[in-house]
Amino acid sequence: MNDSHYCPHTPEEIQEMLSTIGVASVEELFAPIPTELRAKTFNIPPGMSEFETYSRMQAIAGENSQGMTNFIGGGFYDHIIPSVVDHLSGRAEFYTAYTPYQPECSQGTLQALFEYQTAICRLTGLDVSNASLYDGGTACAEAAMMALRVTGRNKIVVDGCVSPFSRQVLKTYLFNLDVEVIEIPPLDGLLNREELAAVLDDSVAAVLVQNPNFFGSIEDFTALADQVHGTGALLIGSVYPIALGILKSPGEIGIDIAVGDGQSLGNPLSFGGPSFGFIAAKKSLIRNMPGRIVGETVDRNGKRGYVLTLQAREQHIKRHKATSNICSNQGLCALRGLIFLSSVGKEGLAELARLNRDKAEYAKALLTKIPGVTVLLSAVTFNEFTISMPKNADGVVLGLLEKGIAAGVPLGQYYEGSENCMVVTVTEKRTKKEIDLFAKELEVALCS
Amino acid sequence: MQLIYEQSVAGRRGVKLPVSDVPAAPALPGSLLRKEKAALAEVSELDLVRHFTNLSRRNFSVDTNFYPLGSCTMKYNAKVLENAATLFAPFHPMTALLPGGVEFCQGTLGMLYDLGQLLADITGMDEVTTQPLAGAHGEMTGIMLIAAYHEAKGNKAKKKYVVVPDSSHGTNPASAAIAGYEIITVPTASYGDMDLELFKAAMTDEVAAVMMTCPNTLGLFNPHIKEISDIAHSHDALMYYDGANLNAIMGKVKPGDVGFDVIHVNLHKTFGTPHGGGGPGSGPVGVKKTLIPFLPQPRIVMDDDGKLLLETDNKGTIGRTANFFGNFGVMAKAYAYIIMLGREGLIQVSEQAVLNANYIKERLKAYYDLPYDMTCMHECVFSASKQLEHGVHAIDIAKFLIDKGYHPPTVYFPMIVKEAIMIEPTETESKATMDAFIEVMIEAARTAESNPQALHDAPLTMPISRLDETKAAREQNVCCAW
Numbered sequence: 001m002n003d004s005h006y007c008p009h010t011p012e013e014i015q016e017m018l019s020t021i022g023v024a025s026v027e028e029l030f031a032p033i034p035t036e037l038r039a040k041t042f043n044i045p046p047g048m049s050e051f052e053t054y055s056r057m058q059a060i061a062g063e064n065s066q067g068m069t070n071f072i073g074g075g076f077y078d079h080i081i082p083s084v085v086d087h088l089s090g091r092a093e094f095y096t097a098y099t100p101y102q103p104e105c106s107q108g109t110l111q112a113l114f115e116y117q118t119a120i121c122r123l124t125g126l127d128v129s130n131a132s133l134y135d136g137g138t139a140c141a142e143a144a145m146m147a148l149r150v151t152g153r154n155k156i157v158v159d160g161c162v163s164p165f166s167r168q169v170l171k172t173y174l175f176n177l178d179v180e181v182i183e184i185p186p187l188d189g190l191l192n193r194e195e196l197a198a199v200l201d202d203s204v205a206a207v208l209v210q211n212p213n214f215f216g217s218i219e220d221f222t223a224l225a226d227q228v229h230g231t232g233a234l235l236i237g238s239v240y241p242i243a244l245g246i247l248k249s250p251g252e253i254g255i256d257i258a259v260g261d262g263q264s265l266g267n268p269l270s271f272g273g274p275s276f277g278f279i280a281a282k283k284s285l286i287r288n289m290p291g292r293i294v295g296e297t298v299d300r301n302g303k304r305g306y307v308l309t310l311q312a313r314e315q316h317i318k319r320h321k322a323t324s325n326i327c328s329n330q331g332l333c334a335l336r337g338l339i340f341l342s343s344v345g346k347e348g349l350a351e352l353a354r355l356n357r358d359k360a361e362y363a364k365a366l367l368t369k370i371p372g373v374t375v376l377l378s379a380v381t382f383n384e385f386t387i388s389m390p391k392n393a394d395g396v397v398l399g400l401l402e403k404g405i406a407a408g409v410p411l412g413q414y415y416e417g418s419e420n421c422m423v424v425t426v427t428e429k430r431t432k433k434e435i436d437l438f439a440k441e442l443e444v445a446l447c448s
Numbered sequence: 449m450q451l452i453y454e455q456s457v458a459g460r461r462g463v464k465l466p467v468s469d470v471p472a473a474p475a476l477p478g479s480l481l482r483k484e485k486a487a488l489a490e491v492s493e494l495d496l497v498r499h500f501t502n503l504s505r506r507n508f509s510v511d512t513n514f515y516p517l518g519s520c521t522m523k524y525n526a527k528v529l530e531n532a533a534t535l536f537a538p539f540h541p542m543t544a545l546l547p548g549g550v551e552f553c554q555g556t557l558g559m560l561y562d563l564g565q566l567l568a569d570i571t572g573m574d575e576v577t578t579q580p581l582a583g584a585h586g587e588m589t590g591i592m593l594i595a596a597y598h599e600a601k602g603n604k605a606k607k608k609y610v611v612v613p614d615s616s617h618g619t620n621p622a623s624a625a626i627a628g629y630e631i632i633t634v635p636t637a638s639y640g641d642m643d644l645e646l647f648k649a650a651m652t653d654e655v656a657a658v659m660m661t662c663p664n665t666l667g668l669f670n671p672h673i674k675e676i677s678d679i680a681h682s683h684d685a686l687m688y689y690d691g692a693n694l695n696a697i698m699g700k701v702k703p704g705d706v707g708f709d710v711i712h713v714n715l716h717k718t719f720g721t722p723h724g725g726g727g728p729g730s731g732p733v734g735v736k737k738t739l740i741p742f743l744p745q746p747r748i749v750m751d752d753d754g755k756l757l758l759e760t761d762n763k764g765t766i767g768r769t770a771n772f773f774g775n776f777g778v779m780a781k782a783y784a785y786i787i788m789l790g791r792e793g794l795i796q797v798s799e800q801a802v803l804n805a806n807y808i809k810e811r812l813k814a815y816y817d818l819p820y821d822m823t824c825m826h827e828c829v830f831s832a833s834k835q836l837e838h839g840v841h842a843i844d845i846a847k848f849l850i851d852k853g854y855h856p857p858t859v860y861f862p863m864i865v866k867e868a869i870m871i872e873p874t875e876t877e878s879k880a881t882m883d884a885f886i887e888v889m890i891e892a893a894r895t896a897e898s899n900p901q902a903l904h905d906a907p908l909t910m911p912i913s914r915l916d917e918t919k920a921a922r923e924q925n926v927c928c929a930w
Contacts, residue, residue, distance in 0.1 A: 004793035047790025061535040063555030092511035093504035099726040108507035109725040134581040137771040172767035176628035272541030272772025274728035295920035320621035328582040332724030343462035361473035394547035
């Protein structure tokens with residue numbers, strides 16, 4: 001009987017192999033496992049055909065609400081994905097390969113990752129990038145740990161305007177280390193610079209900010225970078241790669257380590273993953289970078305080629321003294337990011353960024369016409385903005401969900417006193433018609 | 449091959465973007481804008497397609513070559529799994545975190561819950577969190593759960609150490625270090641696993657956890673595992689199971705039954721999801737009841753009516769280890785794999801993985817030194833020490849295999865075997881494929897004696913020959929200048 005047709009042996013072949021090995025049965029090969037330790041139960045349901053499996057998966061996907069119009073972000077964004085991304089990353093030579101430990105037969109993956117690192121450096125205006133991390137949240141944590149190593153200090157200051165999820169991930173990562181995490185509560189949706197100045201001293205390893213922040217606000221952190229550097233600390237900036245089509249780059253701002261989530265670069269929403277985290281830094285920090293890094297070199301004939309480099313930083317060499325425990329990264333998602341960026345290109349990314357802002361500004365103007373709705377005006381915004389409503393945002397959002405509109409992310413559960421506020425996201429995918437309908441439905445919800 | 453940036457021509461476009469149907473927004477202040485656009489490639493769609501298609505052809509992969517990379521379980525990745533994952537592409541994870549949002553995500557939350565139940569049964573655990581994004585991420589999560597357990601008992605200050613065998617994956621000590629632990633490494637005994645006497649000597653009440661891979665990285669099942677676990681528990685140290693080698697034991701033995709308290713599972717190894725050239729993986733973590741209060745949030749729970757909810761307010765939690773619910777797309781593939789193969793299919797997977805590894809071991813042991821000559825599980829570890837007498841290293845054999853169209857086995861790991869060659873064929877390879885590979889391995893052993901230079905020169909058939917790694921590390925050219 002062949003329950004897994006992915007196991008190709010015929011009974012005759014199995015017999016031949018057993019006699020080569022010199023045992024009578026496959027069961028004999030499990031003799032090293034003491035009998036008293038053997039599994040007494042194994043309650044996995046019986047298998048099914050490929051067709052039935054796919055049908056079951058369709059049924060599961062069908063249990064989610066379909067066709068939701070997304071005005072939500074919070075770290076994951078509903079952006080276009082050019083067709084080439086699926087087709088090229090779907091080349092099995094890419095997706096069924098492993099980490100490129102053997103460079104001669106992995107130049108495809110290695111060169112692609114070198115090109116990816118280049119794209120991230122050019123986007124962030126920084127010198128070095130690794131070959132990807134898990135996601136935006138863990139990238140914040142890895143950057144903080146990098147800063148702790150570089151400075152030998154033990155305090156991380158975090159702007160409360162950074163995504164609450166990333167802040168939680170950071171705190172989880174640092175909890176067992178001898179590190180103090182100081183959070184600065186937001187002031188009107190912006191970094192409270194006075195409070196920051198009060199805690200910034202020469203025991204601080206790094207300050208973590210986000211741009212645009214969780215409220216959608218764009219801040220100029222150029223002066224902050226000088227202030228942070230003045231105390232010998234590093235500035236870590238979590239950035240939104242689509243916004244970097246037009247916004248001042250981390251390099252121009254003076255950020256030492258830029259991180260972010262690469263989902264918006266050609267990776268589907270897919271209920272939260274897989275995406276990838278990116279990390280880029282100034283050249284002097286390269287030996288403290290976590291994860292794989294691809295470097296250019298030459299072969300025995302002087303021909304250009306690519307290898308994993310500076311591996312002495314990594315866990316498979318350094319074990320507990322490694323710069324990170326990361327082994328598997330999100331290589332295929334990073335490849336998708338590279339294909340996305342190479343498809344939209346230099347002019348296209350700027351155009352895409354402007355398109356996002358145009359749509360968001362249109363929506364912002366429309367929503368503020370609704371009686372009682374005001375927009376947080378403390379800063380300019382990119383494709384997300386915070387509105388205040390005359391009703392509790394939770395109820396409003398739930399009501400609109402039932403009409404197929406994911407209207408925004410209510411802030412009440414993340415920021416005390418913000419119960420009537422929500423963050424609205426408008427990407428290039430949202431049409432004027434969808435925005436108009438959203439405004440109409442929101443008005444109905446608020447005025448009824 | 450040219451880099452994509454070397455093919456760039458100003459003004460060329462790879463995709464047409466939507467035309468705006470709203471008025472242009474007023475410009476942002478200049479102080480917030482970048483001075484120059486990011487110097488991304490400017491290529492046509494066809495240029496792009498040729499470039500990446502041709503790049504892909506410079507890779508060995510499971511779909512093109514036998515890939516017996518030990519410890520990585522490079523099994524065939526069924527195509528239907530790829531199709532299944534794309535069904536979930538449109539679902540935004542924030543929807544589930546909105547007030548009342550779980551109602552709209554019962555399918556995806558339900559699948560994660562069911563996957564957790566299936567993995568709990570396979571591993572003998574009580575609950576599984578699907579949040580960790582890879583194996584090492586699962587290890588870190590698991591060790592943090594153990595730290596939280598000791599802290600809740602008021603023992604945080606006392607528990608300082610994590611014990612690992614010297615054959616362990618490098619991620620084990622690296623993950624324990626993030627959770628603030630110091631490492632005690634126990635040497636391997638002649639029977640191919642952690643030396644029991646040295647282990648006993650290392651165990652004190654200051655040990656927080658023992659991290660084991662079972663079968664271990666030599667492909668051997670530790671016959672003393674229960675005793676080790678009992679000793680650990682007598683010191684209130686918890687047992688951590690590195691699930692990298694789970695492919696060997698499905699339906700045969702459950703780590704939970706043997707005394708393990710925490711386990712991570714590499715879905716990209718055992719459960720048939722592709723490795724993606726280095727990722728994404730997925731590393732769900734299973735725990736025994738005592739550790740449930742510390743699991744990451746949001747935790748997916750089922751109410752009495754079978755409705756899935758998110759628990760977000762548990763005070764004991766270690767917090768969040770990732771932004772959302774884990775690598776959902778990878779988990780969808782693993783879930784489809786498990787339900788498709790079913791009970792008997794999974795048992796067959798482990799049986800044939802073990803059969804294949806033992807077959808290769810038996811057929812090659814006359815040609816290569818086998819430092820631990822006993823029945824192996826899913827992989828076997830040889831040493832190139834015989835070949836070294838002729839000046840041939842494991843890496844030379846690896847490069848020779850590349851010329852013959854085989855991805856090399858893992859070399860130089862585990863570190864306790866000199867010139868290690870670690871072969872994991874997996875269950876999806878046919879006897880014919882393995883026989884052909886064995887012949888080439890024999891040819892390599894003969895060539896090592898007759899013409900070692902031929903092995904030093906390999907590979908000769910690839911787009912490039914061996915690369916200067918020292919130059920790469922010295923020059924640190926990791927980004928194409930612009």
